[in-house]
Amino acid sequence: MQISGKILYNKELSPDYFRMRIGFQDVVKDIIPGQFIMIRVGDTHDPLLRRPMGIHKVVEDGKGIEILYQVVGKGTFLMSEMRRGDRIDLLGPLGNGFKIDHDMERAIIVAGGIGIAPMMALIEEIKRQGAGEKGQKTKIKVFIGGKTRRDILCVDDLKGLGADVYIATEDGSLGYKGVVTDLLKESITEKDSGFTMFSCGPNAMLKSTTDIALRYNIPCQISLDKRMACGVGACLSCVVKVESLSPTPISYSPYKCVCTDGPVFNAVEIVW
């Protein structure tokens, strides 16, 4: 869907990290956590393309959404300059989100830096759908990592949702000193095998997470981040190499599109 949204707020949470809330004219139904939108960042041709952004939160059952983003270049800089009341043009919701087991009892979430963005929506959905009334029985552990304490976002929100939060920073300025997957490795044991894992973050982190998941045989869904042009499966820019798990439908190609086949994949499927 192409939507003209209205910016309800756009505020800096910590240096270079912003949260933007966008309101819609009509309710957008059935947004699945892990899905994303393609944002037009301006009328100029430089930057030219839309920017993919994960859905951070669904607001009032689809009357709007929030995104959480990091300013890393021209496009996100322009986004940071947008103001309350401005119109914003977006395509979405796009892609396949996380699959949540109806009575999933335990979830491990592993996020690196801005990778936490889509995880809030996921956790809220787990709360809604997970085991027990209002998902209160689903135990959620969140491992969250970043370079410094300034890259660790949403901790209070996570705790507010009842999640156990484990923090790692590379410079040790908050929590465990080191990369988050090392913290994960240290914290996880055989008995955690009843968990489902969900992860989003830099590629290296996703790969380590996948290795850990494979070792302990924990089902793991990861959300990938690839450069995109169309977001709808038309241009074939965003491909990732996959193992042929299922033979026929993709028999003609070792590639899948992150935009339409993902961005969430079963971790074992990806060829790193």
Add this chain to the structure above:
Amino acid sequence: MQISGKILYNKELSPDYFRMRIGFQDVVKDIIPGQFIMIRVGDTHDPLLRRPMGIHKVVEDGKGIEILYQVVGKGTFLMSEMRRGDRIDLLGPLGNGFKIDHDMERAIIVAGGIGIAPMMALIEEIKRQGAGEKGQKTKIKVFIGGKTRRDILCVDDLKGLGADVYIATEDGSLGYKGVVTDLLKESITEKDSGFTMFSCGPNAMLKSTTDIALRYNIPCQISLDKRMACGVGACLSCVVKVESLSPTPISYSPYKCVCTDGPVFNAVEIVW
């Protein structure tokens, strides 16, 4: 000079016409009416080039300037979005301005639409330099034209400076109905030959003005508007064909640069 100015205000005067005041860190000395600046309208490469803008007013002896501009495309649109406090990067003052006779007694000013912009600075300077103490003896007649009444700017300011203002609009919504040069033609007589004429506006208007000036043998200075890239005489984009009045210096070319040889020219020099 390359100057990083600060926007003191930027306000819409009438639909699509804006006045911007820019403050400087250091006083810019010796700005001559008719000179212009080249404004960088943004960091993006689209639009790429700077935009030339006449100096509308010198503020506090060079502590700043004002420009008056019309939104006609991408660049001026971006200018209109700038806000108080923003930095603005400009080159200037550039070019050769109007030449004012120390004891000029009478001036006719002919402006079309946004062509009034540099004329305010001119009139203020005439007031400073013209005949009599504080130039009060210099009689100034301003002929100002536009499509509709909304294109007629600065009338109160002009009257405030003691000028006689004659207005023409093509749709007759204000003043004389028709083009300003027809009004000029009707108003001018042989006895006006003691005047000096100054003009800025669309090409067709400048040409008619020149014709009238020639007919009555009135000295006439016109400010030309050409597409520019550098503004400093380096690229040779902005040329205009001239009669070879003076032989040697430009003997190698029938062209002069509007940015450095102009934008103000002796009207008789131009080959239309």
Add this chain to the structure above:
Amino acid sequence: MNNPDLSVNIGGIEFKNPVLTASGTFGYGEEYSDYVDLNRLGGIVVKGLSLEPYEGNPPPRIVETPAGMLNSIGLQNIGLNAFITEKMPFLRRYDTRVIVNFFGMTIKQYSEFATKISDVDGVAGLEMNISCPNLDKGGMIFGVDPRLTYKVASAVRKATTLPLIVKLSPNVTDITVIARAAADAGADAVSLINTLLGMAIDIDSRRPKLANITGGLSGPAIRPVALRIVWEAAKTVDLPVIGIGGIMTANDAIEFMIAGAHAVQVGTASFVDPDASIKIVDGIEKYCRDKDLTGVEELVGSLRT
């Protein structure tokens, strides 16, 4: 108020308007059908197909550049058979012209493809992409050599009676000799331009930003070059020309038509705005109306020099 006639006839194909979507930028139509009313398009040129499925280049496959993008998709496609069985049934449901863009690595592959597609119901015409390396000639690109262009276009011409559009590469010294070669071979139209060859480097890793090293530049950045090439080709050959390259708005499309194009294709613009092609149709209609033209054909080649 008159109702300008937007229809154009190119090589016997009647398009309801002169706006087509460009190959590789609109998938097989389906991908954009939630965003665009396909019935409103003059035509859809599908993603470039080959006889067999083709896996394309490894990622990363795109880089954004100032007012443009580089792509090195490498012609990934599902192959002729999957296209016929999985994609054509969908496309046949729409009232728009389907143009099949295709390529081969040998002349034989080209003509075989053309033969096989010719019986398929719902295909209005063919667009052959000759900007791919020719395996018989050590990887030299078909479309940069007039003799090869002539040879491969002639072979396809013999293999099919469908209207044949030859899509030309801009990476040549003189487009007119290539366009003439296509005309001599019996093409019904030429379309141009395909992408300009470009490159980008990551200065931290000192590696190319595309796994394939080089890629094709598209988008508004290339428009002035595309327009010049279209103008040169249109002046030279007696065939209808389809203009492509950086067309974002109706104004851009109209520039190409004034330069001599009978129709245009919209590529990269669809990524920026899925609806771009429809807005262009509307904008062309408005322009014709404002200028009191009876139809778009009046625009074609009307440049006053």
Add this chain to the structure above:
Amino acid sequence: MNNPDLSVNIGGIEFKNPVLTASGTFGYGEEYSDYVDLNRLGGIVVKGLSLEPYEGNPPPRIVETPAGMLNSIGLQNIGLNAFITEKMPFLRRYDTRVIVNFFGMTIKQYSEFATKISDVDGVAGLEMNISCPNLDKGGMIFGVDPRLTYKVASAVRKATTLPLIVKLSPNVTDITVIARAAADAGADAVSLINTLLGMAIDIDSRRPKLANITGGLSGPAIRPVALRIVWEAAKTVDLPVIGIGGIMTANDAIEFMIAGAHAVQVGTASFVDPDASIKIVDGIEKYCRDKDLTGVEELVGSLRT
């Protein structure tokens, strides 16, 4: 902290750093001397000169395009004599290398120019522009034909002992054959790219936006194409290459050096920011320091493919 060596030697010319201003975009140096400390530049390539003054094309001469601009200045210049008497005295006051860009309409004009400039004090080298129409050959552009390139470059080579840079046109199918022709003719270096040929149309009047109809596209829009062409040329010839085309920042310049350029020229960027070339010098120095390089030469051609 090391102090990286920014100097480069190209065909015997020692530049203090690899950043030159491109011909036609920096006048004769003087025009920008209030804005830029000319002493900080590696070199200045002056506006293209001819034996006699040349009036150039009628206006309008420029159009802005997405992330670029078209120009059809048409080589207006003051001629060799005026340059020597009016401009060189000024340039000699600065500690930077002066490269004289020049052109002719016949081979004879080229070699005559080269002979005459050779005695002029303060000229570090010549850059011959072969992107202009050759009157002897009915207006065909020298630089798109390897034989003509060879012929004119050989003639100039014989006429001067000054270091000779041949500036190549990108409007060719295969830059490597042209670059080789320049090398075979005895050039000391090649510089590239000159502008891409483009065009723009005013849809209201249906006239070209440039009086000359077509013009040369420059600016960031063309950078990906320029970078690819520089990379191809640098791989092919054994001469130093000077990279040009859309360089706006130090990062852009570094891309060209990694692709194989020994130096770069900054063109359109000076219009946007007169100081761009100096910022590029500073940025290259910072990069070398950050990456712990002993000098810029380490960068040249270091692309990891």
